[in-house]
Amino acid sequence: MALAAGESPRKxxxxxxxxxxxxPSMIVLAAVSLFPFFFMIYASFMDYALDMDKPRFAGFDNWKGVLTADTFWESWGRTAVYAGGGLIAQLALGIAVALLLYHIPKFRNLFSTLLMLPLFVAPIVTGLLWRFLLDPTYGLYNWFLQKLGMNVQILGDTAYAMPAVILMDVWEWTPLITIIVLAGLQTVPEEPLEAAEVDGANGWQKVRYILLPMVRRMIVVALLVRSMDILRYVDTITIATEGGPADATKIIGYYLMQVAFRFQDIGGAAALGLTMLIVSTLLGRFFIKVMRSEEA
Known part of the structure; x- marks a missing residue:
């Protein structure tokens, strides 16, 4: 067989x-990844109610049950609020903190390390921590609210439970966006900034017209990573609110866990999981398309 043009035998x-x-590693990775995917598709068309070992073919009954259930659409609505609110808050705070660290001449690494500490806390521990802090009997934050004249049970009130779990997610994952954006800021060359300063640009103008446009790709990467995670992490909500009160924090991930393990509806859970996979794929393709447009 003739060698390709420009390709040496050594190469x-x-x-x-x-x-x-x-x-070998590609085969193992494909087996680990593809087998659960195809099994989930298979399970979404099977009925495990009578016999878990010998399920019967159910056709599209599982899909019909999932897509026509009010809880399914209500859970996706709460997920949109949870994900949208969390991503917006994390993006705003993450960029602000990254810009602040970028302009700190000394102890930048120390402050960055301290800000990363919430990332090392397991989501389950985060749920426990905030549940204790917001406990109406002995919670520290609840005590402060009572001193301010606000006698409310935050995790037990439908009006405050969702903002509370969004705050938990923001506290834990904002440092991730901060580190990603800060890494992008540190690669920005000095020449454009010096030229803008010579032209009389102030600090805000340099941030708006130079720094942020040059790190937009890193911001999109941060959003891509977090949007994939925020749909599947249910640990904090499971520990802090268990989807309550009155299903106020029952996002789609927690609903999937209920269908699979509490209701033992394996076929319905498989169909529900595939809808989450479809949404995650669409989100991923959207952000990848934005990244490619930025590169172009």
Whole structure:
């Protein structure tokens, strides 16, 4: 077989070696990833109610049950509020803190390390921590609110429970956006900033017209990572509110967990999980398209 134009025999042998070295890990990764995916598709068309070992074919009954249930659409509505509010708050705070750290000449690494501490806290621990802090009997934050004349049970009130769990997510994951944006800011060359300063640009103008446009791709990457995570993380809500009060914090991930483990509806849970996969894929494609447009 003739060599491709411009390709040396040594380079061709190296490519083959790399391929054969990566092949075992690629096979394992494909098996681990593809088998659950195809099994979930299979389970979404099966009925496990009578016998878990010998399910019967149910056709589109599981999909019909999921898509026509009011709880399904209500959960997606609450998910939109939870994800939208959390992402907006995290993006605004993350960019603001990243810009602040970028302009700190000394101890930047120290402050960055301290801000990263919430990332090392497990989501379950975060739920426990905030549940204790907001407890109406001995919670520290609830005590402050009572001193201010606000006698409310935050996690037990439908008006405050959702903002509370959004705040928990913001507290834990804003540092991730901060670190990603800060990494992008540190790659911005000094020449455009110096030229803008010579032209008389003030600090806000340099941020608006130079820094933010040059790190837009990193901001999109941060949003992509967080949008994928925020749909699947239910640990904090499970511990803090268990989807309550009155389903006020029952997002789609928690609803899926209920259908699968509490109601033992494996087929319905599989169909529900596939809808989450479709939404996640669409979100991922949207952000990737935005990234490519930024590169262009």
């Amino acid at each position: 061709r042998r190296r490519s083959r070696t790399e391929f054969w070295m990566l092949l």
